[in-house]
Each structure stands twice: as C-alpha cells, then as structure tokens.
Amino acid sequence: MAQDWDESALLARLRAGDQAAFQHLVQSLNDRLSRVARGLVGPGAADDVVQDTWEAVLKALPRFEARASLSTWVLRILTNTAISRLRRAGREVASGDFSNEDDMSALAGRFADNGHWHQPPHPWHADTPDALLGNDELQAALTRAIDQLPHTQRAVLTLRELAGQPLDEICNALDISASNARVLLHRARLRVWAAIDAYQRGEDV
Amino acid sequence: MFSCKDVTAGASDYLEGALPWPAALRLRAHLLMCRGCRQLVRQMRLISGALGQLGFAAAPPATSSRVWPEFAVGALAGGAALLALWVLPGLTGIEQQLYAHAVDRHAHAGPALDADTVADKLAAVGARLTGNLQDVVFAEDCTIGEHLIAHLLVRTPRGLVTVMLVPEKTGTDSFSRRGYTGHLEPLGKGTLAVLGQDTDGIRLAAAHVRAAVQWPG
Numbered sequence: 265m266a267q268d269w270d271e272s273a274l275l276a277r278l279r280a281g282d283q284a285a286f287q288h289l290v291q292s293l294n295d296r297l298s299r300v301a302r303g304l305v306g307p308g309a310a311d312d313v314v315q316d317t318w319e320a321v322l323k324a325l326p327r328f329e330a331r332a333s334l335s336t337w338v339l340r341i342l343t344n345t346a347i348s349r350l351r352r353a354g355r356e357v358a359s360g361d362f363s364n365e366d367d368m369s370a371l372a373g374r375f376a377d378n379g380h381w382h383q384p385p386h387p388w389h390a391d392t393p394d395a396l397l398g399n400d401e402l403q404a405a406l407t408r409a410i411d412q413l414p415h416t417q418r419a420v421l422t423l424r425e426l427a428g429q430p431l432d433e434i435c436n437a438l439d440i441s442a443s444n445a446r447v448l449l450h451r452a453r454l455r456v457w458a459a460i461d462a463y464q465r466g467e468d469v
Numbered sequence: 470m471f472s473c474k475d476v477t478a479g480a481s482d483y484l485e486g487a488l489p490w491p492a493a494l495r496l497r498a499h500l501l502m503c504r505g506c507r508q509l510v511r512q513m514r515l516i517s518g519a520l521g522q523l524g525f526a527a528a529p530p531a532t533s534s535r536v537w538p539e540f541a542v543g544a545l546a547g548g549a550a551l552l553a554l555w556v557l558p559g560l561t562g563i564e565q566q567l568y569a570h571a572v573d574r575h576a577h578a579g580p581a582l583d584a585d586t587v588a589d590k591l592a593a594v595g596a597r598l599t600g601n602l603q604d605v606v607f608a609e610d611c612t613i614g615e616h617l618i619a620h621l622l623v624r625t626p627r628g629l630v631t632v633m634l635v636p637e638k639t640g641t642d643s644f645s646r647r648g649y650t651g652h653l654e655p656l657g658k659g660t661l662a663v664l665g666q667d668t669d670g671i672r673l674a675a676a677h678v679r680a681a682v683q684w685p686g
Contacts, residue, residue, distance in 0.1 A: 296524050339525050367478060379472030384505030385512060393518035406519065425517055426524025431485060450481035457513050 271334060278325055290318060293335055296426075297342050303410060303422025304346035313349060317342040343427055347437055367451055370458040388464040402463060409459035413452050420445055421452035471499040476506040480513055567651070570613050571631040571664045576622055578606040578629055587621070594619045594634050595658060597686020602677060623677060627670030632678055633662040657684030 269288055277285035297317060301310035320341050328337060366372075376382040390396040397403050410418055419438060423429045429437070435445045471479075476499050482488045483496055500507050520526075582605050588598040593610035594617055606629070607622035619634040636659040643652045651664040652671055661678060663671040 299523050300525070335525060368474065371477060375474045375477075379474040381473045381503075381505040384473070385508035387508060388512060388515075391515065393515055393522055396515060396519045397522060403523075406516070406523075421520075422524075425520035425526060428521065428524065428526025431487070446482055446485070446487060449485075450478075453481045453484075453513055453516070454477070456516055457509070460516060461512070 272330075275328070275330060275334065286322070289321075289334065289338075293338055297339070300339065300342060300422055300426050301346055303426060304343065304419050305349055306415065306418075307411060309349065313342065313346045316349075317345050320345060339427055343423065343429075343437065367447065368454065370451070370455040385461060386465070388461070390464070396460075402460070405460060405463045406456070409456045412459075413455060416440075417448045417452035417455070420448040421456070424449055471495050473499075473503060473506050476500070476503070477509060480510055483510065484514060484517065567613065567633055567635065567653075567662045567664070570611070570618075570620070570633070571651075576607050576609070576620060576631065578622055578624070581606055581624070582608055590621070591619050591634070591682060591684075592686065593617060594636055594684075595686060596634055596682050596684035598681060599683045599686075600681030602681035621678075623674040625665075625667075625670045625673045625677075627667040627673065628665055630663055630665035630667075630670050630674035632674055633664075634678075634682070634684065635660045635662055656682075659684070 269285070274285055274289065278289065294314065297314050298310055301313040301317075305313055317338065321338055324341065328334075332340070368375075374381065374383045388396075390399055390402055396406070410421065413421065416438070420434055420440075423434045423437065424431065431442065431445050431449070434440075435442050438445070440448070476496055479488055479492065479496055483493060486493075488496065500510060581603065584598060584602070587602055587605045587608045590608040590610050591598050596619060602623075604624040605621050606624050607620070609620045610617055611620050612618070613635070616636055618636070621632040623630050623632050634656065638655060639653050639660045641652075641654045643650070650666070650668050650671060651662065652675065653660050653662050654675070655661075656679065661675060663675045663678075665671040665674070
C-alpha cells in the first residue's frame with residue numbers, strides 16, 4: 265500500500281472496516297507508538313501496551329470525531345493505556361524518583377569549584393537531529409540512555425519529547441506537581457545529554 | 470552573574486520557556502559569552518529534535534511559545550552585542566523588554582500576509598485594520614511580561630522593521646546602539662514601538678501603521 269492516504273479518505277475506509285486501511289495505519293504508526301510505550305512502561309511491557317492500544321482503537325473508531333488528527337488520537341489512546349497499566353500494576357505512577365539526587369549528578373566533575381566548566385561541552389560529529397538518527401550506533405545509545413533512566417524521569421521525558429505533550433498535561437497524567445515535572449524532565453535531559461556526549465567523545469557508554 | 474553551572478541547572482526550563490524572563494535574559498547573556506554553554510543548550514535542543522522525530526513531536530519543544538535562541542543575532546546583526554551591553558544593567562524597562570522580544574527568533578520573515586491575518590492579530594490587542602497595510606511578513610499576538618502585544622514585521626525599502634503595539638502608555642523615546650534604532654511613541658491605547666537598522670525604514674513603517682490602524686478599533 266504505497267499510495268498516499270489522504271487522512272479523511274483513510275478515516276472513511278477505516279470506518280467502513282477496510283482491513284488494508286487499518287494495516288496502513290498500523291504500519292505508519294507502530295514504530296513510533298512502540299517507542300512511546302517503551303518509555304512509559306519499559307521494554308518488557310511495551311508490546312502489550314501497543315497491542316491493547318490497537319484493540320482500543322478498533323473499538324473506538326466509530327466514535328472518533330476527527331477533532332484531532334488520527335495519529336494524535338491514537339497516541340492519546342496509547343498514553344492512556346500505558347498509564348492506566350502502570351496504575352493497575354499497583355505502581356505509584358510517579359514514585360521513587362524524588363530522591364535527593366543531585367540534579368546535576370550526570371555532569372559530576374565537569375565543573376570547577378567556581379561553577380565554570382572544567383570540562384566544557386565540545387561540538388559533536390552529529391550536529392543535527394538527522395545526523396544523530398542517521399547513525400545506528402548513536403540511535404542505539406540514545407535508546408539505551410532512555411531505558412536506563414529512573415522510570416518516572418523516563419515517563420516525563422517520553423511524554424514531553426516523544427509524545428510532544430505540554431508539561432501541564434504531563435503533570436495531570438502522571439499526577440505530579442508542575443515543579444516536580446520540570447525537575448524530572450531536567451534530570452532526564454541532562455542524563456541523556458551526558459550519555460550522548462560521552463558516546464560522541466568516544467567513551468564506552 | 471550566571472555561572473556555567475547555573476546555566477546547566479536552568480537549561481531545561483529555558484528550553485521549555487519556563488524560566489522567568491529576567492533569568493532567561495541573564496542566561497542568554499551568558500550564552501553570548503560562553504561557547505561551552507552554547508554547545509550544551511544547542512546539543513540539548515538537538516536531542517529534543519531527534520527524540521521528537523522518533524516519536525510524534527515534529528518540532529523541538531516550545532517552538533510555539535517564546536523560545537530564546539542561543540544567540541540573539543539572526544535577522545538583526547549587532548543585536549547580540551547590544552543585548553549584552555545594553556539590556557543587562559537594568560531589567561525592568563519596557564524598552565528593554567521590547568528589544569529583547571524583537572530579537573527573539575520566533576519572528577521570521579515570510580511572504581507578505583493577507584489583510585485578514587494581520588487584522589486578526591491586531592484585533593487581539595483591540596486594534597482595527599482600517600487601511601491598507603502592505604508588506605507585513607510576520608504577524609503574531611504574543612506576550613511581554615503581562616502585556617499581550619501585536620508583533621509585526623514590516624518590509625520596507627530600507628529593510629525589515631519590527632513593529633509592536635503595546636497596550637501600555639509610555640512617553641516618546643528613542644534609543645540607538647551599534648547601528649540599531651528603536652523608537653517608542655504613543656499611539657491610541659498604548660505605545661507604538663518600531664525597531665530596525667535604518668531610521669528611515671522605521672519612520673516609514675511607523676507612518677504605514679499609523680495610517681492603517683485604529684486603536685482602539
């Protein structure tokens with residue numbers, strides 16, 4: 265199905281129960297959904313969440329009012345599915361990350377006593393998003409860095425960067441305060457930056 | 470004064486547009502002088518962009534709201550030096566806020582906008598487009614501090630001019646630094662601010678706007 269699918273045409277065919285249309289939708293979104301799911305529930309449960317999402321999408325399609333784009337709507341179902349799964353598992357969605365972790369622990373040793381760089385950041389070989397993603401090893405390092413985040417940091421980062429949600433929605437979804445969300449996002453971003461920086465400087469990550 | 474460590478601590482909030490603006494301004498001033506911190510912010514933004522591509526966020530975070538660039542240069546040559554020299558000493562004056570807003574990257578010249586689009590943005594601050602305002606290549610309603618302003622870029626034969634309708638009364642005032650000129654004058658409900666690199670250009674743009682806009686509408 266290589267033809268271009270106009271969104272309204274696709275939607276009409278989806279509502280008519282057209283299997284090829286559904287397959288097209290799955291193919292076009294599945295990888296991205298998997299990454300978001302992985303960020304929210306971890307690698308182990310991500311596939312389940314994606315599968316549950318597609319079932320929920322099929323059920324809800326007749327009620328879809330096209331106020332948002334299809335991909336936004338499907339993404340929303342996925343994040344809701346993932347978050348309620350975390351809740352069902354009895355896990356406080358946002359627990360465990362409010363340790364007194366130094367916000368800057370990812371950059372320990374890079375500052376001098378006076379607060380200036382002791383070891384300043386240098387330019388990277390990959391200096392555009394495309395260049396970064398075009399390098400398989402680098403993309404793997406990025407995935408690994410996210411996998412290794414404490415889970416609430418990972419969830420906030422995923423909702424913000426991959427799902428593109430605004431911070432105030434993230435607070436509600438994860439039931440955390442605005443300032444906690446900002447701190448968690450900040451910690452996560454610095455950790456991921458430090459991991460990619462280490463990789464670009466040729467260290468083992 | 471911000472240290473590199475302070476910049477790092479504020480970098481994520483800065484990218485979110487969540488820093489209070491005096492802090493954002495200090496951070497930017499630091500970035501102008503510090504290559505290491507510029508790298509950091511640039512690379513953090515780069516990672517955001519890459520993650521967005523892996524997911525559903527095509528644009529880096531907070532492009533819709535005000536994102537302060539690492540350098541305040543861009544369309545306005547010399548602006549960076551000006552920001553460091555002129556804006557830092559006091560952070561309260563409306564002129565300084567306007568200047569800082571004018572060098573914000575969110576304003577970008579495109580093709581000339583149609584009258585309806587321009588009228589919409591003017592309407593946001595209660596002004597009405599009654600005449601023919603041509604060559605507006607950017608129009609947005611945005612906030613400076615607590616004020617909602619109309620922010621236009623007008624193309625003149627003497628270069629691009631930033632035009633802002635600010636619903637706060639100020640006196641007539643001009644400033645000029647390093648080839649960059651700003652002029653504030655009362656207009657209707659508030660202040661008309663014009664900023665550009667050519668004094669004739671800003672005079673032209675101000676005259677165009679005065680002729681074509683009623684405020685209150």
